[in-house]
Amino acid sequence: MAAKSLSELFVEELRDMYDGENRLTKALPKMARAAEHPELQAAFTSHLKETERQIARLEQVFRAVGEEPRGKKCDGIIGIVEEGKTAMEELDGAVLDAALIAGAQKVEHYEIASYGTLAYFAGLLRNDRAKSLLGETLEEEKAADRKLNDIAKSRVNRDALLSAGMEEEGNGTSRSRGGTGARRGASSGRRRSTSRAARGRKR
Numbered sequence: 001m002a003a004k005s006l007s008e009l010f011v012e013e014l015r016d017m018y019d020g021e022n023r024l025t026k027a028l029p030k031m032a033r034a035a036e037h038p039e040l041q042a043a044f045t046s047h048l049k050e051t052e053r054q055i056a057r058l059e060q061v062f063r064a065v066g067e068e069p070r071g072k073k074c075d076g077i078i079g080i081v082e083e084g085k086t087a088m089e090e091l092d093g094a095v096l097d098a099a100l101i102a103g104a105q106k107v108e109h110y111e112i113a114s115y116g117t118l119a120y121f122a123g124l125l126r127n128d129r130a131k132s133l134l135g136e137t138l139e140e141e142k143a144a145d146r147k148l149n150d151i152a153k154s155r156v157n158r159d160a161l162l163s164a165g166m167e168e169e170g171n172g173t174s175r176s177r178g179g180t181g182a183r184r185g186a187s188s189g190r191r192r193s194t195s196r197a198a199r200g201r202k203r
């Protein structure tokens with residue numbers, strides 16, 4: 001049923017996020033298993049726990065506006081999660097880590113936009129309880145986005161660049177260059193085959 005008022009639109013948007021967050025509790029463990037970098041695995045695992053708390057908080061918001069907690073198919077999150085599945089099938093190693101971060105940041109930005117709008121609507125509707133609960137989750141999503149940014153900038157994207165450089169070297173003959181980058185590239189290559197084998201076992 002199409003929303004006819006701001007309060008109905010608010011509930012529709014709440015249902016969208018309730019469905020989206022529930023889908024993310026299924027996607028995040030897969031992303032943690034697929035990630036190679038320990039810091040990235042830990043970030044996905046801790047955001048899973050945070051997401052479970054956010055779902056409970058959304059249920060409090062539903063109660064604060066006198067509605068039953070119910071989801072409505074969230075096409076936005078479905079699309080981003082699908083892209084992540086494709087990346088997990090097609091990529092490996094540090095390059096997969098870089099793709100997982102890119103996908104996770106797309107999710108965070110979707111959530112930041114959604115919770116920002118919901119908190120603003122709650123304010124317009126003069127529901128302070130809902131506004132403060134939604135504001136709390138909004139801050140958590142912003143922090144999750146910043147953390148992903150830090151991980152990407154500190155290690156993961158550099159490793160992806162180095163592992164790509166190593167593959168190019170492997171195709172040619174210049175293996176004598178050595179150096180830290182080449183060693184890291186080589187070890188990341190080994191991890192890549194391990195992670196592929198590990199995922200094979202899980203299937």
Ligand SMILES: [Fe+2]
Pocket residue numbers: 021051054111141
């Ligand atoms: Fe969330």
Ligand SMILES: [Fe+2]
Pocket residue numbers: 047107108111141144
């Ligand atoms: Fe999030």
